[in-house]
Amino acid sequence: MKAVELSKAYDPKDFEDRIYSYWKEKGEFAPSDSDKEHFSIVMPPPNVTGVLHMGHALNNSLQDIIIRYYRMHGRPTLWVPGTDHAGIATQNVVERQLQKEGLRRQDLGREKFVERTWKVKEKHHDIIKSQLEKMGCSCDWDHERFTMDEGLSRAVREAFVTLYEKGLIYKGKYLVNYCPKCGTALADDEVEYENVPGKLYDVRYPYADGSGYITVATTRPETMFGDTAVAVNPDDERYKSVVGKELLLPLTDRKIPIITDRFVDMEFGTGMVKITPAHDPNDFECGKRHDLEAINLLNPDGTLNENVPEKYRGMMAEDARALVVEDLEKGGYLVKITDHAHDVGHCYRCHTTVEPYLSEQWFVSMRSLADKALAAWKNGDIVFYPRRWENTYAHWMENIRDWCISRQLWWGHRIPVWYCQDCGKMIVSRTDVTECPDCHSHNLKQDEDVLDTWFSSWLWPFSTLGWPDKTLDLEKFFPTNTLVSAYDIIFFWISRMIMSSEIFMGKAPFRDIVITGLVRDIKGRKMSKSLGNGIDPLEVIDRFGADAMKFTLCYLAAQGQDVMIDMESFRLGSRFANKIWNAARYLLLNLEGRELVEIDRARLSIMDRWIYSRLNTAAETIHDAMENYRFNEAAQAIYSFFWNDYCDWYIEASKPRLLSGSEDEKNLAVSVLMDILEKAMRLMHPFLSFITEEIYQKLPNHEGDVITALYPEYSADAEDKEADDLVGLLQEASRVVRAARANLQIAPEKKLKVVIRMPESASAAFFRQEADLMKSFMTASSIVIDTDGSEDVKGAFPATAIGFEAFVFVRDAIDIDAEIKRLENEIQKNTALLEASEKKLSNENFISHAKPEAIEKEKGKKAEFEEKIEKAKEHIKLLESF
């Protein structure tokens, strides 16, 4: 047989792209038609606003590992890729572009704007797709979907109309979170609270009858024009007598009553709260309880409207605040201003301060959906890895609030509701409507708003498989098996998918929910564009290769823990890939002149049996790890099997056999090496996909592609405890002898006699049998296995371990007198240094004036001198005994 040559140095650029194309062209990512149980995953669709970051790399690496692992188990495996239209985010990107051109979206008009946004979508989609390909993601591109493609749009309408028909969608005038910059409502969980320093203003509200005044505290005096009451706690003794009296709202001529409400905290401020139903969620609720008018003060752009006195109109709320305070002060209404830090909501997309805003919006009534989703968890239909997220999930479900699904945007799924301009009828329909069913007017207008992005992505696990049609894909691949996602979208996405799937499909969309940590920088900060601390996956791939990136992330991804990395971290995977490459290169060169022979178990040496046993153990560890999504454990098992067991011990052990064995022995040795290498490629393929395929294809004993080869399975029968124990002891013996030599600083070229004293046993027989091997591991000239204590061990350095004593005959390697002399010199030198050090340390001036570090350093030095002296004395004693 001819040797197979791999290029001298490992360079992933030589083959990663080529292999990806090869897989893709061969259709390897498509599910097989095996009749085994399916395995499917839907990819969390990245937003089409940008490029993929390290979080995506982690997430998709883990999915790729899972999917490749199960594909190699012969199961029909489907990984559905896709992207999300990301309403607000994408619209913002386009609006920013327009802004640079001095345009607003209104200048383009809805149709043109959406057209332009599609172009942006296309561009980013292409980048994202090529990034996923670079990473090596083995998703089935023929199944790729986009949340706004035709099929998914149909699914969105089906979902909306069905829920409406069930009475679970309603429209109403409510106080919602509103981002004035994005010009749209936000869902509760799209608001990020941030503690900011602010002021608390105490303001006098005089009684309408002129009999004095009360004082209220507010952080937002400019909203006073919307006050429709002042509330006190009904139990508050201080104010019992004033309840029901009227107040004159300062700077206006409006009168408002004093009412009682339980939500008022008697301890806070004066215990009197101004009630502004249109601009505060609590006040809104309070207002509903007391049937108070809600006066909206804002225009959609965040400026004050006609409901405030003329001088403030058109101002931004924040600007108006200063003016109102000034006017209150002038009028003698302002009592005091105190500093008051409080949490203020910000838009999660543009970070503008969110305003509570009274407007007409669409909502999904969540209670019944959440109950189903909660039941799914209680039944064990879904399981979180790690389990602790289940508390978070349950808590959110138990305290669910209705979901505001309308957005005042242009980019997204238009709400499928039409209004007859003639008779006023509202029509909710799965298909476009052109005629009013009541008055047959054609003068219809569709609702201007679009749906929240999550209203399409919550259908993802089944809409991507063809729902609402009854498709073959749905039949074959739904429910999916595993969802891999970061914890920051448990509420946005995961919880809602479970709810939608329960109601539309009648079952959970997946069973296992793997929650990954977030990727952080080395200082523990979240990677973000604004901090500029992100690591670009493409740059990592460029420098280290896709395999190195995937393996490193997997190795570091301890269950659910955040992953802290910098660019250098990826050297871990890179070094490992390099090691694999070199081992394979070496072994393939050894094929020269050899023939692969049938591997007959009866002819295997203990070392051979041992490496098979190690392989079996690694397969077991990986199996258990993968069952429980403990990716780091699987990666560690692979690393230590390949590097420590296979390379450091087994390949090294094979070298003497390859040099001096008979032709027959050499052929067998090479055959076993190749067999293990072939199995190792399969074992490692999910974790290092490109390099294993590249090597696998060159193996003389490969069949087909490694991507679809069968995964090495653990079997209890393959356990070989005898071989494990025997080789374990041999390794231990090698280690103690090496350590003894290293401690005595014996040059590597000096080969010494070694006597191993142990009782007669299987181990002793094994050691005798493998004497040549031990000689090479121990750099020994000869090995004597002494089972009756008859060997003279004078002049030998003893090293003991459990089960044996090893004696290394160092006498010949060292000139004893010269060595003693050298050691004595060393003692002398160190004693002098020690004395100097002690003197320094006992000097009061030094102790009291020197920097603490200097003192510590000196103490360390002293200890070091002492240790050196001690060691030298020990060695002299030993040498003298020879």
Place this chain on the structure above:
RNA sequence: GGAGGAUUAGCUCAGCGGGAGAGCGCUUGCCUUACAAGCAAGAUGUCACAAGUUCAAUCCUUGUAUCCUCCACCA
């Protein structure tokens, strides 16, 4: 206010009641028939602190401290 996480080697972190670990870094010696991105040997720990349960605690319980997330509320 509620919930959760973290605290183990210089750094980043595994560790699933019985011997304190890995990678990187560091020290020493080696270009050994693949790999110096390597090989071999080595040093470094109050497993945050305090009690408790147990024959046995890094691991379980309780409390404390520091750091970090999330949720809720804040006139």
